[in-house]
Every structure is written in C-alpha cells, then in structure tokens.
Amino acid sequence: xxxxxxxxxxxxxxxxxxxxxxxxxxxxxxxxxxxxxxxxxxxxxxxxxxxxxxxxxxxxxxxxxxxxxxxxxxxxxxxxxxxxxxxxxxxxxxxxxxxxxxxxxxxxxxxxxxxxxxxxxxxxxxxxxxxxxxxxxxxxxxxxxxxxxxxxxxxxxxxxxxxxxxxxxxxxxxxxxxxxxxxxxxxxxxxxxxxxxxxxxxxxxx
Amino acid sequence: xxxxxxxxxxxxxxxxxxxxxxxxxxxxxxxxxxxxxxxxxxxxxxxxxxxxxxxxxxxxxxxxxxxxxxxxxxxxxxxxxxxxxxxxxxxxxxxxxxxxxxxxxxxxxxxxxxxxxxxxxxxxxxxxxxxxxxxxxxxxxxxxxxxxxxxxxxxxxxxxxxxxxxxxxxxxxxxxxxxxxxxxxxxxxxxxxxxxxxxxxxxxxx
Ligand SMILES: [Fe+3]
Ligand SMILES: [Fe+3]
Ligand SMILES: [Mg+2]
Numbered sequence: 001x002x003x004x005x006x007x008x009x010x011x012x013x014x015x016x017x018x019x020x021x022x023x024x025x026x027x028x029x030x031x032x033x034x035x036x037x038x039x040x041x042x043x044x045x046x047x048x049x050x051x052x053x054x055x056x057x058x059x060x061x062x063x064x065x066x067x068x069x070x071x072x073x074x075x076x077x078x079x080x081x082x083x084x085x086x087x088x089x090x091x092x093x094x095x096x097x098x099x100x101x102x103x104x105x106x107x108x109x110x111x112x113x114x115x116x117x118x119x120x121x122x123x124x125x126x127x128x129x130x131x132x133x134x135x136x137x138x139x140x141x142x143x144x145x146x147x148x149x150x151x152x153x154x155x156x157x158x159x160x161x162x163x164x165x166x167x168x169x170x171x172x173x174x175x176x177x178x179x180x181x182x183x184x185x186x187x188x189x190x191x192x193x194x195x196x197x198x199x200x201x202x203x204x205x206x
Numbered sequence: 207x208x209x210x211x212x213x214x215x216x217x218x219x220x221x222x223x224x225x226x227x228x229x230x231x232x233x234x235x236x237x238x239x240x241x242x243x244x245x246x247x248x249x250x251x252x253x254x255x256x257x258x259x260x261x262x263x264x265x266x267x268x269x270x271x272x273x274x275x276x277x278x279x280x281x282x283x284x285x286x287x288x289x290x291x292x293x294x295x296x297x298x299x300x301x302x303x304x305x306x307x308x309x310x311x312x313x314x315x316x317x318x319x320x321x322x323x324x325x326x327x328x329x330x331x332x333x334x335x336x337x338x339x340x341x342x343x344x345x346x347x348x349x350x351x352x353x354x355x356x357x358x359x360x361x362x363x364x365x366x367x368x369x370x371x372x373x374x375x376x377x378x379x380x381x382x383x384x385x386x387x388x389x390x391x392x393x394x395x396x397x398x399x400x401x402x403x404x405x406x407x408x409x410x411x412x
Binding site for chain 1: 221222226229256258271273275277281371372391396397398399400401403405411412
C-alpha cells in the first residue's frame with residue numbers, strides 16, 4: 001500500500017486526520033465514530049509501523065507511543081502482545097478505540113454492580129485483524145484483554161481521548177471488585193518521526 | 207532546573223506553548239515575538255535535550271527533529287554542529303528562530319540584488335548561549351552559519367513556521383548568486399517522547 005519513499009505516510013495521514021477531527025469536534029460520540037473510520041483505514045495495511053514499535057517484551061505487554069496531541073486531546077499507541085500475555089482487569093476513564101493490526105486479541109468486558117462486585121458483561125470476544133472496538137465510561141470501560149494467539153506476537157493500535165500514558169485509572173481485584181489506581185506510562189523514550197517527507201519532496205525538485 | 211522525574215518537561219512546555227500560540231495567532235510578527243519569548247525560556251537550561259539529539263556527525267551538521275506540528279504550523283529542531291562545520295549560503299522561505307543552547311555560532315547575512323548577485327548584509331555576528339536571532343523572507347532570509355568553536359560541538363535550537371525538513375528552499379552559489387533548490391530532511395527516524403508523565407503522576411497516586 002505504502003509509497004516506498006514514505007513508508008510511514010498512513011500513520012502521518014491518520015495523525016493529521018485525528019488532529020483536524022479534535023480541532024473541529026468535541027462530542028464524544030462523533031469522535032468515536034469518525035475516529036473509528038480513520039482507524040479502519042490505518043489498519044488496512046501494516047507496513048507503516050516502525051520496527052522498534054513492534055518489539056515484544058518477554059514478560060510484559062508493551063505500549064509504544066506513536067503520537068500524542070500536544071493539547072492532550074488524543075494519543076495513539078502500538079500495543080504489542082507477546083505470546084500468552086494478558087492485562088489485569090482495568091478501565092481507561094476516557095474513550096478509547098482498539099484496532100487489530102496483526103494477530104488477534106481476546107477480550108472480556110465487565111460491569112461493576114452498585115455493591116462494587118464485578119460481573120461479566122456479555123461473553124468473551126475475539127478481535128481479528130482489521131476489526132475495531134470501542135471502550136469508555138459511557139459505553140463500557142472495564143475489561144480484561146489478552147493475546148489470543150499462544151505462540152505469536154499480536155499488535156493492536158489504540159487511540160484514546162487523552163494522553164493515555166498519563167491518565168490516572170484503575171485495575172480491579174477480580175474477586176472483590178476493589179479498584180486500585182494506576183498510570184501506564186509508555187515503553188519507549190522515543191516516538192517515530194512521522195514528518196520526514198524529504199525523499200518525496202526531493203524527488204519533485206526541478 | 208528540571209524535575210528529575212520529568213527531565214524533558216521544558217521541551218514539552220515549549221511545544222504546548224507554541225501549539226497554543228499557532229492556534230491563536232497567524233500574524234508572522236506576533237509568532238516571531240511570542241515564539242522568541244518561549245524559546246528564550248527553553249534555552250535557559252539545557253539538561254532537557256535527549257542525548258540522541260546531541261550527537262554530531264563527523265562530516266555533516268545534524269538536524270534532529272524534536273517536534274513537528276501535525277498541521278504544519280511549526281517545527282522544532284536540534285541543530286548539532288561538529289567542530290569546523292558550516293552550512294552553504296541558504297534561505298528558509300518561512301520564518302525561523304535560532305536559539306543558542308550550547309557553544310556558539312557564527313553567522314553572515316546576505317541580500318540578493320535585482321541582478322541576482324549576493325552582497326553581505328551587515329557584518330559577521332556571533333550568537334552566544336541564551337541568545338536568539340530570527341530569519342525569514344520579510345526580515346532577511348539568506349545567510350551562512352558555522353560553528354564558532356573550532357574544537358567543540360555547538361548546538362542551537364531552531365523553530366520554524368512550517369515542517370522545515372520538507373520545505374523546498376535554496377542554496378546559493380557564492381560567486382554568481384545562482385539559487386539551487388534543496389530540501390533538508392531530518393537526521394533521525396525517531397523523535398523524543400515528550401509525553402511520558404507517568405513518573406510524576408505515579409508519585410501522586412493515593
Ligand atoms: Fe484496555
Ligand atoms: Fe539557516
Ligand atoms: Mg546554562
């Protein structure tokens with residue numbers, strides 16, 4: 001799909017599209033529906049993801065920041081699952097979109113009863129390459145997610161309505177439903193350079 | 207100066223300040239004057255610059271992208287001079303600010319006569335740590351710059367009113383004034399992650 005001179009173009013176009021979207025829209029339902037369309041286009045190909053954002057860790061799932069909006073209106077993350085890796089039960093406290101890029105994810109949603117107890121919300125689901133799901137306080141925010149492939153890396157691209165690595169959110173004790181604050185951070189001190197368009201521009205010089 | 211948990215904070219604050227500025231202002235004179243104030247604050251300390259954006263090349267001056275606005279309204283670059291390195295005579299075709307972070311730069315401005323010939327505009331200047339100068343089509347856009355220190359690396363932080371690495375601009379033949387198109391690109395495929403505030407947030411968890 002990608003221009004050989006400009007492999008990262010699909011990610012750059014996505015970031016530009018999302019930046020225009022959050023500049024024009026503030027209603028969450030619109031951000032989710034229009035963001036989903038943009039994400040659907042992004043995950044149609046996967047050769048745009050830089051190598052360093054695809055590397056699994058032997059023990060922990062990795063969260064490579066791909067882009068954060070400077071005004072904190074959205075962020076984009078490459079979520080890399082090693083074989084058998086699984087999150088705790090957790091929430092996000094903001095809207096989020098999950099688009100499957102490579103492999104498969106297994107997910108189970110939960111609801112918290114007024115008593116504080118967690119109960120499953122629907123049955124376990126499988127997210128396949130090219131598919132998208134949404135989470136958030138108004139549409140169901142608590143879930144547990146794992147790599148659905150036991151012997152391979154899976155990668156999903158996540159978009160959130162804030163700088164997700166800095167959001168105070170919660171993990172939940174599966175037995176008691178007791179929440180515990182956490183903040184995820186990011187797995188790398190560097191992000192991809194989306195903006196070097198010089199090869200393309202150079203090819204057009206007279 | 208910087209918080210030990212969040213070394214990169216001054217650069218993040220600068221990027222947020224510039225993003226707010228370009229969201230509110232379009233007049234170039236204001237962008238230059240307010241951008242200069244923000245840049246002055248940024249270059250008061252230098253411990254925020256990530257190591258990989260300080261590395262000189264034995265032969266060529268390096269241009270490490272620190273941040274590009276997704277809508278192309280500004281970009282920030284770490285310009286790293288090895289000993290003795292020097293640009294060709296060149297222009298920018300947009301406004302730019304140069305803030306001296308480490309070491310010193312020597313600059314000579316030029317004007318192009320209607321005949322096409324280049325003549326010096328003022329005498330050679332020295333830019334010292336903490337000082338700022340501006341370039342641009344309306345305020346003098348043609349110059350040659352070099353490391354003013356013969357045996358050390360110098361580093362200046364540049365801010366431009368576009369994605370500078372992708373701008374079609376010109377070098378000039380010093381004898382004839384003949385312009386030649388070029389595009390500079392960037393020296394790294396990665397940029398710093400300015401957005402991992404998790405250490406700070408984690409320290410505040412209850
Ligand atoms: Fe999640
Ligand atoms: Fe210059
Ligand atoms: Mg100092």
